[in-house]
């Protein structure tokens with residue numbers, strides 16, 4: 001992965017500390033999420049899991065709703081898959097983060113019908129900043145890398161989502177969410 005200094009952990013970054021030790025299905029954080037929502041008609045429908053508590057895996061089957069050029073995945077949709085699987089991987093640490101910066105390398109075209117094998121992991125944490133990487137392989141989990149990404153995620157307070165988003169939708173799905181903490 002080619003990454004800039006902005007997505008490279010500084011020398012004093014801490015290694016992330018896994019909370020989960022058992023293989024765990026991560027499910028969807030919001031049913032209408034474009035990345036993982038089961039109710040989204042044309043979303044990516046990622047169904048992520050972790051095996052080691054520090055990285056996340058998921059598959060994305062490129063559909064006809066995800067095209068750019070005829071028969072080929074749209075680059076922005078592939079970047080969205082990177083963003084989502086990275087977002088899942090930082091959620092492993094049970095703290096709320098949002099994407100600050102996402103750098104993506106598109107290495108090979110990805111035809112409609114392809115299963116993209118996604119993986120994401122955290123390379124370091126420094127204050128509110130988390131440094132992460134992801135890749136999408138074709139032909140199997142050990143196949144060639146078609147797309148890769150490096151990202152900087154920023155930790156936010158939980159009320160970021162209520163302040164900027166749809167409080168009623170949050171309340172409907174996150175019953176333990178405190179709107180006014």
Ligand SMILES: CCCCCCCC/C=C\CCCCCCCC(=O)SCCNC(=O)CCNC(=O)[C@H](O)C(C)(C)COP(=O)(O)OP(=O)(O)OC[C@H]1O[C@@H](n2cnc3c(N)ncnc32)[C@H](O)[C@@H]1OP(=O)(O)O
Pocket residue numbers: 006029035083084085086087088091096097098099100101128129152154155156161170174177
């Ligand atoms: C209950 C509800 C549901 C909860 C569910 C939670 C768990 C979810 C579970 C699973 C997730 C699945 C996956 C989800 C989808 C994938 C994630 C997305 O796509 S998120 C959407 C896209 N991203 C945004 O909308 C951010 C928009 N931007 C902002 O809100 C702000 O800019 C924010 C929070 C990123 C930073 O704003 P500031 O005011 O808090 O902080 P400042 O001071 O600006 O930045 C802090 C530090 O970070 C650096 N920084 C910020 N942005 C940077 C950038 N783009 N490049 C480099 N550095 C940056 C700054 O330079 C600063 O660094 P210095 O402390 O001074 O060293």
